[in-house]
Amino acid sequence: MDTTAQPTVPWGRVASLVGGQAAVQLGSFALLIAMNWTAVQRGGTGAVTVLMLAATIPRALMLIFGGAFADTLGPRFVLLRTTTARVLLLAAGAVVTATAHQLWPLVVIALVEGVLLGLAGPASGVLLPMFARGDQLARANSMYAMVLRVAPILGAPAGAFLITVGELWVALAAAAVTGAIWLGCLLHVTHGFARPEPEPGVSLVKRSGDGFRLLARHPRLRWMFVASLCLDMAFSWPAEVALPLLVDEKGWGVSAVGVVLAAFSVGALGSSALGAALAHRIPMYVRLVVTGVGLAAGILVMALMPSALSLTVVAAAVGLLSGLNGPAIVTLYQQSAPEERMGAAMSTLSLAGIGTAPISIAVFSSLSLVLGVQTTWLLCGAIAFVSPLAAVLALRHPARAEESVPVTELPVPAAA
Incomplete structure (x- = not known):
C-alpha cells in the first residue's frame, strides 16, 4: 500500500480565484456589449472596428511581455498593480463618459485596458499550477473553464440591460466594481507570495x-x-x-x-x-x-x-x-x-x-x-x-x- 503523502490542494484559495474571475469576467462581458453598442450609436460599423482593434492589438502585443513580467516580478506584484490600475481606469472612464458623448473616450479606455489585460493574462495563468498538481490541476482548470463559459452567457444580457436602463457610464461603473471584487480575491489568493530572486544580467526585454x-x-x-x-x-x-x-x-x-x-x-x-x-x-x-x-x-x-x-x-x-x-x-x-x-x-x-x-x-x-x-x-x-x-x-x-x-x-x- 502506497503511503506517500499527497500534496493538499488549498481549495479555499482556488475557490477564491475562480469566484473572483467569475465576477470580473461577468463585468467585462457586460462592458464589451455596452461599449460596442455605444460605438454603433456614435459611429456605426467603422467605430466598432476601431474599438475592436484598439482593444485587441495592444492586448496581443502585451501578452509577449506579460509572461516576462510574471516570471521576473512574480504574479502578486503584476496582478495587484494591473488590477488596481484597471479599476481606476474604469472608474475614471465612468466619470468622463457620463458627460462626454464622443467616441474618443471609448478608444482610450479600450487601448489602456488592452495593455493592462495583456500584462495580467500570463500572471493569472501562473496561479492554478501553483495550487494544484497532477490530476487535481485538471479539475481546477475545468472549474476555471466553467467561469469562462458562464461569463458570456450572463454578461451579454447584463450589458444589454445596463445600457438600456442607463448609459455607458453605468456599465463602466459596474465593471469597476467587479474589478474591485477581483482585486479583493487576489489579495487573499496571493497572500504570502514572495517575489522571485532576480537573475543577474537578464533583462525583461530578453525574457520576453x-x-x-x-x-x-x-x-x-x-x-x-x-x-x-x-x-x-x-x-x-x-x-x-x-x-x-x-x-x-x-x-x-x-x-x-x-x-x-x-x-x-x-x-x-x-x-x-x-x-x-x-x-x-x-x-x-x-x-x-x-x-x-x-x-x-x-x-x-x-x-x-x-x-x-x-x-x-x-x-x-x-x-x-x-x-x-x-x-x-x-x-x-x-x-x-x-x-x-x-x-x-x-x-x-x-x-x-x-x-x-x-x-x-x-x-x-x-x-x-x-x-x-x-x-x-x-x-x-x-x-x-x-x-x-x-x-x-x-x-x-x-x-x-x-x-x-x-x-x-x-x-x-x-x-x-
Whole structure:
C-alpha cells in the first residue's frame, strides 16, 4: 500500500480565484456589449472596428511581455498593480463618459485596458499550477473553464440591460466594481507570495522571448501549442463570421444564430462542470485526443447540416467536447512547462488563442470569397484534425521540460 503523502490542494484559495474571475469576467462581458453598442450609436460599423482593434492589438502585443513580467516580478506584484490600475481606469472612464458623448473616450479606455489585460493574462495563468498538481490541476482548470463559459452567457444580457436602463457610464461603473471584487480575491489568493530572486544580467526585454524559446527547445510544448493554435484557428471564423452567413443562405432566420451559439455554450458549460468533478478520473488521452477528433469532425459536419435543428444538435455536441478538450490542453501545457518559466509559457499559449481570431477571420473570409462559405467551412474542419494529431505527438515526449536556470518557484502558503 502506497503511503506517500499527497500534496493538499488549498481549495479555499482556488475557490477564491475562480469566484473572483467569475465576477470580473461577468463585468467585462457586460462592458464589451455596452461599449460596442455605444460605438454603433456614435459611429456605426467603422467605430466598432476601431474599438475592436484598439482593444485587441495592444492586448496581443502585451501578452509577449506579460509572461516576462510574471516570471521576473512574480504574479502578486503584476496582478495587484494591473488590477488596481484597471479599476481606476474604469472608474475614471465612468466619470468622463457620463458627460462626454464622443467616441474618443471609448478608444482610450479600450487601448489602456488592452495593455493592462495583456500584462495580467500570463500572471493569472501562473496561479492554478501553483495550487494544484497532477490530476487535481485538471479539475481546477475545468472549474476555471466553467467561469469562462458562464461569463458570456450572463454578461451579454447584463450589458444589454445596463445600457438600456442607463448609459455607458453605468456599465463602466459596474465593471469597476467587479474589478474591485477581483482585486479583493487576489489579495487573499496571493497572500504570502514572495517575489522571485532576480537573475543577474537578464533583462525583461530578453525574457520576453522566453515563451518562443521554450517552444523551440521542448517538443511537447511545441506540439501542444500547435494543437491549440489549429483548433482556435479552425473554430474562430466559423463561429464568428460563417455561421450568420450560412444561416442567411439557408433562410433559417437570425434567431437560429443565437440558438446555435447558445447550444454550444450550454454543452461546453455542462462538460466543464463534469470535468470539475471527474476530470482526474478521465484519461488524458480521452480528454485531449478523442475529444479533439470529435471536435474536428463536429466542425466539419456543421457545414453540411440540412436544418437549423440538426445544426443546433451538432453545436451542442461540439460544445460538450470543447468543455473537456480546452482545459485538457491548458493542463498538459502547464504540467509540461518549467515552473520558473510558467509565465512565459502561458503568454505563448494565450497568443495561440487571442492572437488567432483576427488571423482566422482575415484568412478564411478572403478564401470564402473564392471558395464559398460552405467549402471554406469544410476546410476549417480539415485543419481542426491537425489538433488531435499534434496532441498525440505531444504525448510521446517527456512530461516536464527542464531549463538550465536557477529555480525560483514562488512559495505557496498552506491552506488555512
